[in-house]
Amino acid sequence: MEHLVNEQITSLNPKLAGSPKGENTVRLDKGELPYPPSTHVIKAIADAAATINRYPAVLGGSLRQSLANYSGAKPEQIIIGNGSDDLIELIVKVFVKPTEEVLLPIPTFFVYCHSTQVMGGNPVFVNRNEDWGLNVDSLLQKITPRTKVIFIANPNNPTANLISRDTILKVLNNVDCIVVVDECYYEICQETVADLVEQYPNLIILRSLSKSFGLAGIRVGYAIANETIIDYLYRAAQLFPVNKLAIVAAIFALEDIEYVCSNIDKIRQEKVKLTASLEQLGLLVYPSATNFLFIRTESLGIPSAKLVEALKTMNILVQDFGLKPGLDAYYFRTAVGTPSDNQQLLVGLKDAIAQF
Ligand SMILES: Cc1ncc(COP(=O)(O)O)c(C=O)c1O
Numbered sequence: 001m002e003h004l005v006n007e008q009i010t011s012l013n014p015k016l017a018g019s020p021k022g023e024n025t026v027r028l029d030k031g032e033l034p035y036p037p038s039t040h041v042i043k044a045i046a047d048a049a050a051t052i053n054r055y056p057a058v059l060g061g062s063l064r065q066s067l068a069n070y071s072g073a074k075p076e077q078i079i080i081g082n083g084s085d086d087l088i089e090l091i092v093k094v095f096v097k098p099t100e101e102v103l104l105p106i107p108t109f110f111v112y113c114h115s116t117q118v119m120g121g122n123p124v125f126v127n128r129n130e131d132w133g134l135n136v137d138s139l140l141q142k143i144t145p146r147t148k149v150i151f152i153a154n155p156n157n158p159t160a161n162l163i164s165r166d167t168i169l170k171v172l173n174n175v176d177c178i179v180v181v182d183e184c185y186y187e188i189c190q191e192t193v194a195d196l197v198e199q200y201p202n203l204i205i206l207r208s209l210s211k212s213f214g215l216a217g218i219r220v221g222y223a224i225a226n227e228t229i230i231d232y233l234y235r236a237a238q239l240f241p242v243n244k245l246a247i248v249a250a251i252f253a254l255e256d257i258e259y260v261c262s263n264i265d266k267i268r269q270e271k272v273k274l275t276a277s278l279e280q281l282g283l284l285v286y287p288s289a290t291n292f293l294f295i296r297t298e299s300l301g302i303p304s305a306k307l308v309e310a311l312k313t314m315n316i317l318v319q320d321f322g323l324k325p326g327l328d329a330y331y332f333r334t335a336v337g338t339p340s341d342n343q344q345l346l347v348g349l350k351d352a353i354a355q356f
Helices: 039-051 063-071 082-095 110-118 136-141 165-172 227-238 244-255 257-280 304-313 339-355
Strands: 077-083 101-106 122-125 147-153 179-183 201-208 221-224 292-295 331-335
Touching: 039 244, 063 077, 063 165, 063 221, 077 082, 077 227, 077 257, 082 110, 082 147, 082 179, 082 201, 082 221, 082 227, 101 110, 110 122, 110 257, 122 136, 136 165, 147 339, 221 331, 244 257, 257 339, 304 331
Parallel strands: 101 122, 101 147, 147 179, 179 201
Antiparallel strands: 077 221, 201 221, 292 331
16 A cells, blocks of 8 residues: 555654653653643633534634634634644645755744645755754755745744744744744733734734643634735635634633743743753753743763653653754753742752763
């Protein structure tokens, strides 16, 4: 059967299930919020469960209006997806033909590259500056008539840094292609260029309810862009990309912003403490506008893969970035967890460092 599979799919890596996670596992590898969703959200999901014999509302029902109220955009400027991952793939599907190019400042979020490859597009990497900032001139030099989309995660994953509004404007003022600014961590950093969608018809903002709203497991993301782009994205989208329970979860989460803010406050405080403690261990911690920290291990002379593996044997999960596109062998990322998670990480790291 293999000869029937599209060529660009055969070259992708198989997905691995990952080992089962026990209750005592410290889960800092996926950048998740360590707190459960608000009790209003949990109750709303339970109440809606009795109606799942019916399909969800097309276009997400009243969630679109809730997101409009929350973001300040018009409902017609919003599309809802099954996580922002879903919308990343949809954007590539709508704008990129096989062999056309998608520009990616690296290191960055791996799904941009993966979705481009799935659609037969051609990912083109541009290296970032040493401080992970965008080098707009190098970016512009890589633009060709075949460039259809640029993905800019702001703040970026895994490097956690913000790109200034001026830098994004410089990109927007010099290109014709679609510019996606992924604001997955908007609630944490409070920086946005969503107000520019009226002025720039090629700008798409991506947002997610996975991180700050604590809804990673139910999958809701949204995009803000001008009405024409949203209309085309919806034409290509599935009829029911977001399930009923996810729709009510998102509506109720958006009504409980106080809970979201209190969780973000806790994460901000823990981030400061965790950064200081990691630095005391001799690690380089980059400034973070997100709920995770990007860490360099070179000063200890220990490749990150070794530390990450040693932590895994202690049931502490963080994400290795050693030798990922745009990086050498000395980087890993950890989410900021609960005080107990962070304490366990620090104890584990101390042990692991002593082993080498
Ligand atoms: C920059 C960025 N965009 C998008 C996502 C995916 O978000 P979602 O859970 O909404 O698919 C992530 C997840 O880590 C991310 O870091």
